[in-house]
Amino acid sequence: MALVFRLSSKSGVSAYLQIANQVRQAMLLGVLQPGDQLPTVKEVVGMVAINPNTVLKAYQLLEHQGLVEGRQGQGTFVTVALPGPSPAQQATLRRGLDRWLQAAFDAGLDAEGIVAMVEDRLHDRAVEDIA
């Protein structure tokens, strides 16, 4: 199976949105390419033990967004490529991030502080974009 789904009950995000987001992320990272089949509903519920309709709802949302296509009796397939960085670019970004994380830990920040700082910067940039 190409994908591993994981659900958090603390995030407050409903289960079907978490599934849909994880498919979209996999498409952005290139784990899922056009033509690839999404895990069947039975495979997903065998992994995360949720109501099968929740998975259908997630796949319907993705279909509505034009990212995947349900084919009668065959399953659900990815139809488009989402523009994301190439594997080489991802590796470079990951290395840069690792260096930055090490510097942050060395400076005494913990994981929570790092997440807060990243969210803060993303928020500031979004505000700057608007302004």
Add this chain to the structure above:
Amino acid sequence: MTAFATDEVAKRYGKRWALHGCSLEVPAGRVVALVGPNGACKTTLLHLAAGLLRPTMGTVTVLGGDPARDLALLPRVGLVAQDMPLYRGLTVLETLRLGRKLNPRWDHEMVTDRLLQLSIDVDQKVGTLSGGQRAQVALAVALGKRPELLLLDEPLASLDPLARREFMQTLMQTAAEGDLTIVLSSHLIADLERVCDHLVLVAAGHLQLSDDIDSLLAAHRVLVGPRPTGAIAGVAEVIDEVRAARQSSMIVRVDGPIHDPRWAIEDVALEDLVLAYLSQARDQRVRSLDVVGAAS
């Protein structure tokens, strides 16, 4: 199609009325959470559906027939009773052979495949299995008869978290294959929130709610703001209210958009909704006891 319905069903044990005027309908293909505090009548409802009990009043309909009279229904309904009763002295394989003898629609290959996938040794005695394995065997036996309605009475109560997840994975895979209505009882909605799409809520023998979970969540809101002095437009009923000196937090059933700026409006979590209805039911019981007390 309706898988399970009750119409004005009441049940009396001796002199005590356990279930009062209960009317509900469960569409086929749903996964139903039957939730209520201990003593709410969950087991009574499941046993009525399985045909083990007859209602004192009213009618029970299962897959279009009367489960207490129509013997042809028996193979189409599976019941996993509380504490997963199995013969502890039999091996798993002997248990399955018994299932094959007793059930005309028994699917032996499916059951043995299922247990093999779970790495359960079929030559082991049932009494020596772990709680989680025993639950899986009980579930496999119930599924082996290929029921159209599967009733599970507190299936998670005796399982550790890992065994719970494995049990639910198996159950949801079966649900994904279609053509099966599942009813699971528990006194905790949190156990069932992710797997169920229909809620039946009972308290002290009275039906509180029976509806599609998404519709229930869409029809209720949390309002936080000043204590209300009159009706609020858009609010059909206040289910539960927590009051502080200056503020109140209410769970309400809505019948239209709420535009009143004095209240902050939030979505309601299923667990909070269940608690609101249970506390409303308790308050109504206390009030009715007061009335009885005042009259005597």
